[in-house]
Amino acid sequence: MGYSKDxxxxxxxxxxxxxxxxxxxxxxxVEAQAKYVGNTGGGLSKNLFLKDKKNRFYVVSALADTKVDxxxxxxxxxxxxxxxxxxxxxxLGEILQVPLGCVTPFxxxxxxxxxxxxLLDQGFKDKEHCxxxxxxNDMTISLNVCELDKFLRSIGRNSSYVDLEANxxxxxxxxxxxxxxxxxxxxxxxxxxxxxxxxQGPTKDHAVSDTKGAEPSRNVKNVKDKPVGSVQPSNSxxxxxxxxxEILDKTxxxxxxxITEDTxxxxxxxxxxxxxxxxxxxxxxxxxxxxxSYLNAAYTEGFGVARMMFQNTGSQxxxxxx
Numbered sequence: 001m002g003y004s005k006d007x008x009x010x011x012x013x014x015x016x017x018x019x020x021x022x023x024x025x026x027x028x029x030v031e032a033q034a035k036y037v038g039n040t041g042g043g044l045s046k047n048l049f050l051k052d053k054k055n056r057f058y059v060v061s062a063l064a065d066t067k068v069d070x071x072x073x074x075x076x077x078x079x080x081x082x083x084x085x086x087x088x089x090x091x092l093g094e095i096l097q098v099p100l101g102c103v104t105p106f107x108x109x110x111x112x113x114x115x116x117x118x119l120l121d122q123g124f125k126d127k128e129h130c131x132x133x134x135x136x137n138d139m140t141i142s143l144n145v146c147e148l149d150k151f152l153r154s155i156g157r158n159s160s161y162v163d164l165e166a167n168x169x170x171x172x173x174x175x176x177x178x179x180x181x182x183x184x185x186x187x188x189x190x191x192x193x194x195x196x197x198x199x200q201g202p203t204k205d206h207a208v209s210d211t212k213g214a215e216p217s218r219n220v221k222n223v224k225d226k227p228v229g230s231v232q233p234s235n236s237x238x239x240x241x242x243x244x245x246e247i248l249d250k251t252x253x254x255x256x257x258x259i260t261e262d263t264x265x266x267x268x269x270x271x272x273x274x275x276x277x278x279x280x281x282x283x284x285x286x287x288x289x290x291x292x293s294y295l296n297a298a299y300t301e302g303f304g305v306a307r308m309m310f311q312n313t314g315s316q317x318x319x320x321x322x
């Protein structure tokens with residue numbers, strides 16, 4: 001269980017951190033928040049929860065008007081152009097332990113976020129005070145940079161202020177300037193749906209196999225690493241209509257299996273909600289695995305065809321510029 005808003009405020013008071021607080025209706029965007037606290041003169045913040053391909057997580061906290069280019073930031077971290085993306089909602093709950101719209105540097109108070117890297121906009125230093133949600137988006141607190149740094153030191157964090165709009169060259173003679181801010185450890189999210197998938201194990205309909213009969217894999221990276229010509233997509237995922245029919249069949253079968261005399265007596269009027277939740281938990285894992293395999297198969301088949309065309313045209317010396 002993560003820190004609550006009240007627990008965080010109490011912790012700030014214990015640390016003798018000076019701040020002001022403003023209660024307001026729940027807001028989901030900076031624009032909505034500005035309607036209630038935009039006249040305080042503080043720097044409104046936008047906060048991004050990101051992940052890279054190696055399952056390492058980042059919180060980027062910036063002034064509302066700072067332009068954050070994820071491709072540029074990814075290169076500056078040494079992750080390549082497409083190395084950063086928005087973290088999934090499951091990770092938001094499991095790692096930061098806050099709901100949507102409540103990401104701030106204060107979420108790093110939770111032990112589950114100990115491996116999350118924090119990048120702060122250097123523009124905060126130019127503001128008399130800055131505005132953040134205290135783990136809940138029905139309140140905003142205002143404090144200056146020195147007080148924010150004091151909080152971060154209390155949880156064992158160093159404040160890393162970055163010019164998030166900078167775009168320095170990155171290359172052989174120009175190493176990534178933010179590489180030191182990449183977390184050393186990846187984080188495995190104990191996602192209930194993924195756990196269910198691992199318990200059920202792969203089925204023959206989920207395979208992306210090669211011609212040598214190797215074990216099927218749902219990992220996109222593994223598919224890419226194999227020679228393209230040796231990979232064949234599973235026949236069950238070549239047809240979109242069949243794929244949809246399989247989803248509907250599985251949903252119907254699971255629904256019918258959950259509605260029995262015992263469950264009706266046990267849950268009464270709540271049966272619908274209980275069955276819906278059960279289906280979501282039990283079926284989502286399998287659908288995730290199916291979808292991954294379908295995408296893998298589509299990717300592999302398309303890539304294989306492209307390579308075959310390349311080889312054929314190459315051998316016949318028929319290249320043309322279109």
